[in-house]
Amino acid sequence: MAQEGKVRARPLSIVAAACACMGWLLVAPNGAVAEKLRVGVNLTTIETLPIYLVEREAAGEGIELSGGAIPSLTASNVDVATNAETQAILRSTANAEIRVILTVAEYDYRIVARRSAGIRTAMDLRGKKIATSLNSSAHFYIVKTLQSVGLSEPDVTVVGMTPPEMPAALARGDVDAVSIWEPAAEQSAKAIGLDALILQGPDYRERFNLNTTATILADPKSSPRGSSATVSSPSETRPRSSARSSPKRSRSGGSWPRRSR
Numbered sequence: 001m002a003q004e005g006k007v008r009a010r011p012l013s014i015v016a017a018a019c020a021c022m023g024w025l026l027v028a029p030n031g032a033v034a035e036k037l038r039v040g041v042n043l044t045t046i047e048t049l050p051i052y053l054v055e056r057e058a059a060g061e062g063i064e065l066s067g068g069a070i071p072s073l074t075a076s077n078v079d080v081a082t083n084a085e086t087q088a089i090l091r092s093t094a095n096a097e098i099r100v101i102l103t104v105a106e107y108d109y110r111i112v113a114r115r116s117a118g119i120r121t122a123m124d125l126r127g128k129k130i131a132t133s134l135n136s137s138a139h140f141y142i143v144k145t146l147q148s149v150g151l152s153e154p155d156v157t158v159v160g161m162t163p164p165e166m167p168a169a170l171a172r173g174d175v176d177a178v179s180i181w182e183p184a185a186e187q188s189a190k191a192i193g194l195d196a197l198i199l200q201g202p203d204y205r206e207r208f209n210l211n212t213t214a215t216i217l218a219d220p221k222s223s224p225r226g227s228s229a230t231v232s233s234p235s236e237t238r239p240r241s242s243a244r245s246s247p248k249r250s251r252s253g254g255s256w257p258r259r260s261r
Helices: 011-026 046-056 058-062 070-076 083-091 137-148 163-172 183-197 232-243 249-259
Strands: 037-041 063-067 079-082 100-106 109-113 130-132 157-160 177-179 196-199 205-211
Touching: 011 083, 046 063, 058 070, 058 079, 063 083, 070 079, 070 083, 070 100, 070 205, 083 100, 083 205, 100 177, 109 137, 109 183, 130 163, 163 177, 163 183, 163 196, 177 232, 183 196, 183 205
Parallel strands: 037 063, 037 079, 130 157, 130 177
Antiparallel strands: 079 205, 100 205, 109 177, 109 196
């Protein structure tokens, strides 16, 4: 039976802080209304929800959302972007301009494996195929988990794959395990039912942040006001998240309890 991972969000402060930061970035010195704030968001994770909440209200008229992350930010395609902290760290070596504005959510990782592949513990991952998003925080978690039992990445075969592809790939037996964020982890566990084994590796909490650059911080633009909505009302906010991200509502619902902490 699949065990639930943990996602920790601050129900009131996340949206308030996101709105405050967005507003601050958009304020022009003379108070004039400038062009929209371009926000790049991850379309495959529920951690983007606070940004969706801001966009849906009247104040969201000053925000323009698109799929994208730090690469979109450094390419000047967006003004701010969501991404895991590992990406800010990795990419800051090539671009010292990257700045973290705030943490939108924190969450635990887990590896979903197939019992039928002979996996019972992390040690059993030796020689197995593990799907993940390459060079991501989920990939880093594989390495951390392997190291915790004396293994290393060359002891397994890491398969690059997008999160939406993982549940079906695991069910078909194309891979033996997946390491990914929500809701893809929960969807993968449900795809194989009782065959699912949850491997909880070493303590590792990923921070999902809103990022910008030093140049943009030095050149703020005009501001919309923030949203008063919270992420503590699943019946109201879950449909908003599911409608904007790739997972269907029925699939993202299983991951929702992780947010109410």
